[in-house]
Amino acid sequence: MRETTDEYLMQQYARGNVQAFDQLYARHRGALYRYFRRQITDEATANDLYQGVWEKIIRARRKYRTSTPFTAWMFRIAHNHLVDHYRRQKPQAAVDTDRLVDLQPEPAQQHIDGQQRQQLQAGIVALPDEQRDTLLLKLESGLKIEEIAVVTGVSADTVKSRLRYAVNKLKRSLVE
Amino acid sequence: MNSIQNNNPDDRALEQDLESLGQAYQRLGPDEPPALLDQAILNSAKRAAENKPGWMDFGWIHGLTTAAVIVLTVSIVLTQRQTPLPEQVSPMPAEATSPEPDILIERETHMQLSTERADSLAEPKRMRRSENSSGLLMDLSAMDKLEESVAAPAAVTAENETAGESMSQASKLRLEHRSIAPIGALETRFKQSQQLSVEEQLQAILKLKQAGDSRWESMLKSFITDHPGYPLPDALKN
Secondary structure: OOOOOHHHHHHHHHOOOHHHHHHHHHHHHHHHHHHHHOOOOOHHHHHHHHHHHHHHHHHOOOOOOOOOOHHHHHHHHHHHHHHHHHHHOHHHHOOOHHHHHHOOOOHHHOOOOHHHHHHHHHHHHHOOHHHHHHHHHHHHHOOOHHHHHHHHOOOHHHHHHHHHHHHHHHHHHHHO | OOOOOOOOHHHHHHHHHHHHHHHHHHOOOOOOOOHHHHHHHHHHHHHHHHOOOOHHHHHHHHHHHHHHHHHHHHHHHHHHHHOOOOOOOOOOOOOOOOOOHHHHHHHHHHHHHOHHHHHHHOOOHHHHHHHHHOOOOOOHHHHHHHHHHHOOOOOOOHHHOOOOOOHHHHHHHHHHHHHOHHHHHHHHHHHOOOOOOHHHHHHHHHHHHHOOOOOHHHHHHHHHHHOOOOOOOHHHOO
């Protein structure tokens, strides 16, 4: 049986079908939450941003066009929401290694070696904003390079460049 | 992770790095939103779906209505401005330059015979006022007073038009009233003898007499009062 597409579900929700939104939400809640949670160390702030994005999606339901992939549309809203947040918080937003002390692994999440996990998570947080954002879009959304370029408003080459820098930094942090 | 084209060796290397990093990333653990946050968002989505679209959601209707009102208003204004004025009496010659009584009388006679002219003169007061202001026609209210003073039998003044009269009667009376108005205009100009010489005034009276208009007598009396002792032509001595 053919799975209902995200675009169809969003269209149905725009017409008043709440169950369609429930399905859509269940599909994307984890990826979108991690997109924020792994960039914003403060959990309350990450929760606010996450909820804010869904509120925007709800308000913009009638403006959505199925010609745009839902995932790209959703992450574009998320990206813009995050950029706005960074602009508001800019004086305090410089990547600060002190924040890494907040990233202690929780017992339930110890699927990999504790030290390696902490290093990876700390390495992601330590990345410059643009590189971290691009890397998480790639890892969480599964969007293509070209789609990420559209979402972030830069060229595909810029996206690749950011990904290369991010990957190299993380590799170095994991080796150390 | 296979979204990067493999043509470029750098791209292939990046793809492999992202794959290995992705595997490590997956093992970080499934961070998920708190259940309360899920419920709040789902409730918000439900409330939004249950609410009917507000006026702002139909902004295009608002815009369309505004545009329609503007277009309608402009069309009405343009239509009113482009409506042709009813046929008007041909302007009289400038009295200071060509005070020829023959021409005037001929024109007035022509106007008397023309029903269409009478119809056009029967147009609302506003039109006549505008014509007066341009100096093309005489003031009809002044002509009314003059006609009353000479007690012309056919003259019907506006006072006779009572509120109870039917529209057809009023129109008829107005038509009759306007049909004699040119003679009144001539008399007015005659009274304003600054524009006519004495001989021209006498010629005008003579023309009236020859046309069978009974008011030539009153005009003659007025002339004699203004010019006592002036020799009258034989045709006016009786």
